[in-house]
Amino acid sequence: MTATASPPTRNGVDTATLFATIDAVKGAPQAAAFTFRADNEWVSGTHNRSTIHGFFGVGEERAHEHTFTFDADHPAVLVGRDNGPTPVEFVLHALAACLTAGLANIAAARGITLTEVRSTVSGDIDLNGILGLNPAVRNGYQGITVKFTVRGDAPADKLRALVEQSRARSAVYDVITNGVPVAIEVDAG
Amino acid sequence: MTATASPPTRNGVDTATLFATIDAVKGAPQAAAFTFRADNEWVSGTHNRSTIHGFFGVGEERAHEHTFTFDADHPAVLVGRDNGPTPVEFVLHALAACLTAGLANIAAARGITLTEVRSTVSGDIDLNGILGLNPAVRNGYQGITVKFTVRGDAPADKLRALVEQSRARSAVYDVITNGVPVAIEVDAG
Numbered sequence: 605m606t607a608t609a610s611p612p613t614r615n616g617v618d619t620a621t622l623f624a625t626i627d628a629v630k631g632a633p634q635a636a637a638f639t640f641r642a643d644n645e646w647v648s649g650t651h652n653r654s655t656i657h658g659f660f661g662v663g664e665e666r667a668h669e670h671t672f673t674f675d676a677d678h679p680a681v682l683v684g685r686d687n688g689p690t691p692v693e694f695v696l697h698a699l700a701a702c703l704t705a706g707l708a709n710i711a712a713a714r715g716i717t718l719t720e721v722r723s724t725v726s727g728d729i730d731l732n733g734i735l736g737l738n739p740a741v742r743n744g745y746q747g748i749t750v751k752f753t754v755r756g757d758a759p760a761d762k763l764r765a766l767v768e769q770s771r772a773r774s775a776v777y778d779v780i781t782n783g784v785p786v787a788i789e790v791d792a793g
Numbered sequence: 794m795t796a797t798a799s800p801p802t803r804n805g806v807d808t809a810t811l812f813a814t815i816d817a818v819k820g821a822p823q824a825a826a827f828t829f830r831a832d833n834e835w836v837s838g839t840h841n842r843s844t845i846h847g848f849f850g851v852g853e854e855r856a857h858e859h860t861f862t863f864d865a866d867h868p869a870v871l872v873g874r875d876n877g878p879t880p881v882e883f884v885l886h887a888l889a890a891c892l893t894a895g896l897a898n899i900a901a902a903r904g905i906t907l908t909e910v911r912s913t914v915s916g917d918i919d920l921n922g923i924l925g926l927n928p929a930v931r932n933g934y935q936g937i938t939v940k941f942t943v944r945g946d947a948p949a950d951k952l953r954a955l956v957e958q959s960r961a962r963s964a965v966y967d968v969i970t971n972g973v974p975v976a977i978e979v980d981a982g
Contacts, residue, residue: 616837636920640882644889646910648805652893654886656878669875676890686858689845691891693829697843700833701865702880704841721835731825744967750977763981778933783972788939792952
């Protein structure tokens with residue numbers, strides 16, 4: 605009898621490769637130095653487009669399998685032409701995506717099979733800030749709320765613990781809650 | 794002879810509407826309270842998808858003209874299937890898009906016609922943080938650099954000043970450099 609082994613995945617996560625990757629980085633910590641990039645080109649008005657393709661990691665320049673392009677714009681009510689979401693909406697997507705990816709990995713590592721993960725991320729912003737009308741109002745979000753629905757084959761407290769551990773190890777959560785220094789260089793002429 | 798008036802735009806920005814909008818908010822500051830949202834659904838492994846459509850602003854629930862969906866994933870080297878950029882790359886896109894949209898608006902307001910605006914945003918991240926291998930390493934980017942190329946019908950110092958004013962009024966720059974409180978709620982079961 606020939607047995608066909610299932611691939612060692614749970615939640616679509618190849619846990620053997622995940623653990624092997626962590627072990628590899630443990631032995632060569634410098635492999636974990638990554639640089640990600642986005643190239644943006646102005647189109648017209650508030651409409652512009654980013655291309656995401658190459659990145660540096662594990663010691664060399666690499667690239668995604670595809671070239672990804674994303675348009676951003678303002679809606680008409682914010683004097684744009686609505687060719688894409690606003691930049692601040694992409695921040696919410698990034699946060700949801702990071703917490704959810706981590707959650708799936710952590711669940712797989714803990715032997716928990718997920719059946720559903722949904723979230724709604726909302727951010728409150730007072731545009732008196734960016735319009736320069738009230739110096740007491742910040743430009744960015746005043747607060748962001750993430751509402752998760754998580755279903756799987758573990759008790760509720762174990763499922764909640766997945767979200768907590770994902771939060772504790774989320775790159776985007778760290779960026780958004782703690783801030784990052786940003787340097788801007790300009791070639792003008 | 795019939796004259797056809799050009800629309801009062803510069804850089805694709807309808808400056809008359811832009812100024813009218815600012816004046817309207819000046820008279821009714823509460824109109825500037827916006828809430829943006831992204832709905833995310835886990836697909837498999839590190840692959841998940843956000844939908845961006847509705848938002849609240851100028852006193853009522855509104856929606857983009859289209860429903861925008863964005864996939865996020867990890868590349869194979871980070872144990873994903875590369876169905877989309879990583880969440881942290883979307884953060885770079887958001888920053889580039891916000892600074893560029895602001896720049897075009899400010900240039901229009903200052904009577905400067907732009908011919909080219911490009912930027913590359915790069916972020917350095919040490920994955921020893923999110924992998925839990927070194928508690929001294931943060932999860933998120935350690936630093937982000939934005940390199941702008943700006944061309945237009947003004948001297949270099951005036952073009953540089955556009956970038957500086959856009960930075961000073963950018964929602965995403967504020968979010969990324971200063972941080973925002975994030976609340977997470979979980980419905981688990």
